Structure formats: C-alpha cells, structure tokens
Amino acid sequence: MEYKEAKDKFISTWGSLGSLWGINKAMAQIQALLFISTKPLSMEDIMEELKISRGNTSMNLRQLMDWGIVTKTLVAGERKEFFTTEKDVQELARIVAKERSRREIKPVIKVLEEVSSIKNDGSEKTKELIKQTKALHELTETMDVMINKLVDQKQNWITKSVLKLFK
Amino acid sequence: MEYKEAKDKFISTWGSLGSLWGINKAMAQIQALLFISTKPLSMEDIMEELKISRGNTSMNLRQLMDWGIVTKTLVAGERKEFFTTEKDVQELARIVAKERSRREIKPVIKVLEEVSSIKNDGSEKTKELIKQTKALHELTETMDVMINKLVDQKQNWITKSVLKLFK
DNA sequence: TTAAATTTTCAGTAATTATTGAAAGTTTAA
DNA sequence: TTAAACTTTCAATAATTACTGAAAATTTAA
Structure with a gap:
C-alpha cells in the first residue's frame, strides 16, 4: 500500500x-x-x-x-x-472524553435522578420504574466518574496504571 | 412528577x-x-x-x-x-460493551494496523502518517482491551475494583 | 478609508436514515 | 388439512441530517 x-x-x-x-x-x-x-x-x-x-x-x-x-x-x-x-493521541482522548461526558452523559444523569426520585405510590410499576432507573443512574454516574478520573491522569494513564490491573 | x-x-x-x-x-x-x-x-x-x-x-x-x-x-x-x-444493568453494560467492541472498534483497529504498516519511503509525510496511525492504533487497542477486560469481571467490577483505584 | 481577500451564514437541495402499511409468509389450533 | 392469528418483509414515503454555493459579513493591506 x-x-x-x-x-x-x-x-x-x-x-x-x-x-x-x-x-x-x-x-x-x-x-x-x-x-x-x-x-x-x-x-x-x-x-x-x-x-x-x-x-x-x-x-x-x-x-x-x-x-x-x-x-x-x-x-x-x-x-x-x-x-x-491536537497531535497527542492521549490528550485527544482526554478532550473527547471530557466533552462527551459534559454533552451527553451529564444530561442523562440529571433525568435519571429526576425520574428515580418520584414519589413511591406503592404500586408494582412505580416500584419497578424507581428501582430500574436508580440502577441505571448509579451505573451511569459511576462510568462518568471513571471516565473523568481516567482522563485526569495525565501521564501514560492507560499503559501504565490501568492495564496491569486487568492482567 | x-x-x-x-x-x-x-x-x-x-x-x-x-x-x-x-x-x-x-x-x-x-x-x-x-x-x-x-x-x-x-x-x-x-x-x-x-x-x-x-x-x-x-x-x-x-x-x-x-x-x-x-x-x-x-x-x-x-x-x-x-x-x-435483560434487567440487570451490569449485564446490560457488558453486552453492549462487547457488541460495540466487536462491531466498531475491531474493524477500526484492523485498518489502523494496515495503514500504520505501510512501507516507510523516508518522506516527511509518510513518517507522520505512520507515526500518528501507530499512536492511534496503540490507544484504540488498549482501550478495547480495557473494555473487554472490564466487562469480563462479572461481580461488581465497577464499584469494587475500579473506583478505588482513582480515589 | 476602501477594496480585495477571506470567512461565515443560511436558504435551498441532496443524501441518508427511519417509518409505515399492506402483502407475503409462518405458525398453530382444531 | 385449513383458516385464523400472528410475524416478517419491503417498496413507498416521511423525517432527519448533511452539504452546497452564493450573498453577507468581517478582516486586513495599503
């Protein structure tokens, strides 16, 4: 080629x-x-x-x-x-991750928070809605925190500290 | 509400x-x-x-x-x-991550491999192409490995082992 | 200033992607 | 079997998204 x-x-x-x-x-x-x-x-x-x-x-x-x-x-x-x-791929990855968090993940977290905190009227379907959106909220928030922490590690974050964790 | x-x-x-x-x-x-x-x-x-x-x-x-x-x-x-x-959010996340890796990331990795291994004719632009696609290849592959390893940890992978890493 | 060089905006159009609805196909109960 | 219940397929169409090109706006050199 x-x-x-x-x-x-x-x-x-x-x-x-x-x-x-x-x-x-x-x-x-x-x-x-x-x-x-x-x-x-x-x-x-x-x-x-x-x-x-x-x-x-x-x-x-x-x-x-x-x-x-x-x-x-x-x-x-x-x-x-x-x-x-930006020519440095890691810096590029950091920027993209931060922006996606801000633009996409944060707003979803907000909605999940709202929805999962409606008044529990005791009905099956309300309980299920609360339970499932809470679980989703927790997952989404945790991933968001992960992404942001990850990209805050400036130096060789991926190759050095993370990979060996999952050897 | x-x-x-x-x-x-x-x-x-x-x-x-x-x-x-x-x-x-x-x-x-x-x-x-x-x-x-x-x-x-x-x-x-x-x-x-x-x-x-x-x-x-x-x-x-x-x-x-x-x-x-x-x-x-x-x-x-x-x-x-x-x-x-699937009602379990973590299982859901695992499925989605695996599928996205297979459908989207893997094919890109293949192209980056091909492109980054063209013959180096010594010209500036060829050197730059090789250097940059190699960097991208490395990053993409590392992220893919991460995602797949992450989602292979069945039990509480996120909340338990990962979060504390980046306290 | 002014006018040439350059960039931005945006209405119109093209390209892409999603959706409908009805015909064709499949399954099942009797 | 067969015919009713149900699902899938797909050509036609709608909705969305991307792109063009030229007019308007901005910048800069002189």
Missing part, C-alpha cells in the same frame, strides 16, 4: 467511525486530515483534499474548535487562517 | 441517548419500555405504548435480539410472542 492509498483509507475509516461516536463524517475527516498533516492547513487545502464545499469546511472547523480539538494558527506572511489539530 | 410523566420522560431520554451510542431511537425506546415493565410485553403492547407501526416494532425487536439484549418469552395460554429485556 502506497502513501496516497493509506492516507485515503485512514481518512475515510476515521470519517465513518466519527458518525458512530457522535460527530459527523466531514468533521471526523477534517480532524483525520489535520492529524496526519506535517503542517497547518488552510481552508482551501482542506476543501480541495476532501472535496467538500467552503461552507461545510467552515462549519465543521468551527465545531472542531468548539470541541477544543482544532486550533487556528498563524503562518508567517500568510493572510488566511491555518488550522492544526 | 407522577408515574406516567416519569415513564415518558425516561423512555424519550433513553431514546434520544440511543442515537448517540449507535442504535436508533425506536430500538432504544423499546428497550427502555421493556426495562421498566413489570411483565413481558407483546408486539401489540409495544406498538400501542410507543405509537409505532407493526413493521417498525418487528424490525427493531429483531435488532435488539441480535444484540442479545432482548429475548422472546412464552406466556402460558397465549399464542403471540412476548418480549423481555
């Missing part, structure tokens, strides 16, 4: 994976492109490389910046803006 | 969350409904409760069974089929 083929394969695979972890294809592909680029890319570069429109590029870059994954960089002597992505 | 409101809130929240972790709304809502039901439900019950068509119900129940989350159960004296979902 040559460079071009490998690159395209990486970008398209990462792109379709993106839609699974909650971001759209273009957003994931832009990130992938920046991730393997040796230098900052302009909007033109990205549009051309991925064959997507200016508007699409602009909107998705904005979202990536909202996530904190991509940043604008100045290139000496150039008027237009250039973009780079 | 009364039972009906709490139930609806739970089902709709779980439904919209579903689309985030890779299954569609109807599928997630059916699972949610079964999860808080005190008895097995028939297709009619589900259709009526969620106001969805027979076809939709049938297809999504099938998918839930493919995932191993929902099972058919016989109800004495009844001709039609009834359905139940």
Whole structure:
C-alpha cells in the first residue's frame, strides 16, 4: 500500500467511525486530515483534499474548535487562517472524553435522578420504574466518574496504571 | 412528577441517548419500555405504548435480539410472542460493551494496523502518517482491551475494583 | 478609508436514515 | 388439512441530517 492509498483509507475509516461516536463524517475527516498533516492547513487545502464545499469546511472547523480539538494558527506572511489539530493521541482522548461526558452523559444523569426520585405510590410499576432507573443512574454516574478520573491522569494513564490491573 | 410523566420522560431520554451510542431511537425506546415493565410485553403492547407501526416494532425487536439484549418469552395460554429485556444493568453494560467492541472498534483497529504498516519511503509525510496511525492504533487497542477486560469481571467490577483505584 | 481577500451564514437541495402499511409468509389450533 | 392469528418483509414515503454555493459579513493591506 502506497502513501496516497493509506492516507485515503485512514481518512475515510476515521470519517465513518466519527458518525458512530457522535460527530459527523466531514468533521471526523477534517480532524483525520489535520492529524496526519506535517503542517497547518488552510481552508482551501482542506476543501480541495476532501472535496467538500467552503461552507461545510467552515462549519465543521468551527465545531472542531468548539470541541477544543482544532486550533487556528498563524503562518508567517500568510493572510488566511491555518488550522492544526491536537497531535497527542492521549490528550485527544482526554478532550473527547471530557466533552462527551459534559454533552451527553451529564444530561442523562440529571433525568435519571429526576425520574428515580418520584414519589413511591406503592404500586408494582412505580416500584419497578424507581428501582430500574436508580440502577441505571448509579451505573451511569459511576462510568462518568471513571471516565473523568481516567482522563485526569495525565501521564501514560492507560499503559501504565490501568492495564496491569486487568492482567 | 407522577408515574406516567416519569415513564415518558425516561423512555424519550433513553431514546434520544440511543442515537448517540449507535442504535436508533425506536430500538432504544423499546428497550427502555421493556426495562421498566413489570411483565413481558407483546408486539401489540409495544406498538400501542410507543405509537409505532407493526413493521417498525418487528424490525427493531429483531435488532435488539441480535444484540442479545432482548429475548422472546412464552406466556402460558397465549399464542403471540412476548418480549423481555435483560434487567440487570451490569449485564446490560457488558453486552453492549462487547457488541460495540466487536462491531466498531475491531474493524477500526484492523485498518489502523494496515495503514500504520505501510512501507516507510523516508518522506516527511509518510513518517507522520505512520507515526500518528501507530499512536492511534496503540490507544484504540488498549482501550478495547480495557473494555473487554472490564466487562469480563462479572461481580461488581465497577464499584469494587475500579473506583478505588482513582480515589 | 476602501477594496480585495477571506470567512461565515443560511436558504435551498441532496443524501441518508427511519417509518409505515399492506402483502407475503409462518405458525398453530382444531 | 385449513383458516385464523400472528410475524416478517419491503417498496413507498416521511423525517432527519448533511452539504452546497452564493450573498453577507468581517478582516486586513495599503
């Protein structure tokens, strides 16, 4: 496999994976492109490389910046803006985990809390609703705590401390 | 908040969350409904409760069974089929984690392996592609191993052994 | 200032994904 | 057997989501 083929394969695979972890294809592909680029890319570069429109590029870059994954960089002597992505995979994982916790898990926890604390009128179905949503609440919260603690361990958290636990 | 409101809130929240972790709304809502039901439900019950068509119900129940989350159960004296979902949240989490690993993570790992092992022609961009996809490969594989090990710990894996690690 | 370069916004459209409903298929009781 | 009860399939359609392209807005060089 040559460079071009490998690159395209990486970008398209990462792109379709993106839609699974909650971001759209273009957003994931832009990130992938920046991730393997040796230098900052302009909007033109990205549009051309991925064959997507200016508007699409602009909107998705904005979202990536909202996530904190991509940043604008100045290139000496150039008027237009250039973009780079976080290059360290572990830092990337930390950012994604934090954002997903904030955007998705926290709101669900809130609803589960509300639902599981309704008044128990003694009926079978109310008891079951309370019991099951409580269990779900506990699980979700524990996972959320785990994720956040995990990603707070800056140095080699995965390879060092966690893996050996489950040898 | 009364039972009906709490139930609806739970089902709709779980439904919209579903689309985030890779299954569609109807599928997630059916699972949610079964999860808080005190008895097995028939297709009619589900259709009526969620106001969805027979076809939709049938297809999504099938998918839930493919995932191993929902099972058919016989109800004495009844001709039609009834359905139940796994009621234990931890078992549920294990099933979901395993399935996601198999369906999503494993294929990505395969591509990352391929891409990161292309011939190094010595150019900057090839070196960067190899370096970055290798890092991603390592991270993804480690996370996958973690998830699978985690969910193999049957008893109280989360609350007992993991949480205290990150106190 | 101003006008060229660049980016953003957004209405319209395209592409994708989910849902319906009815016909075809299957199962079961008698 | 057969016919009623029930389930599945799938073409048609609806709903949702993504993308385009051009006009409006912003930035910068002179």
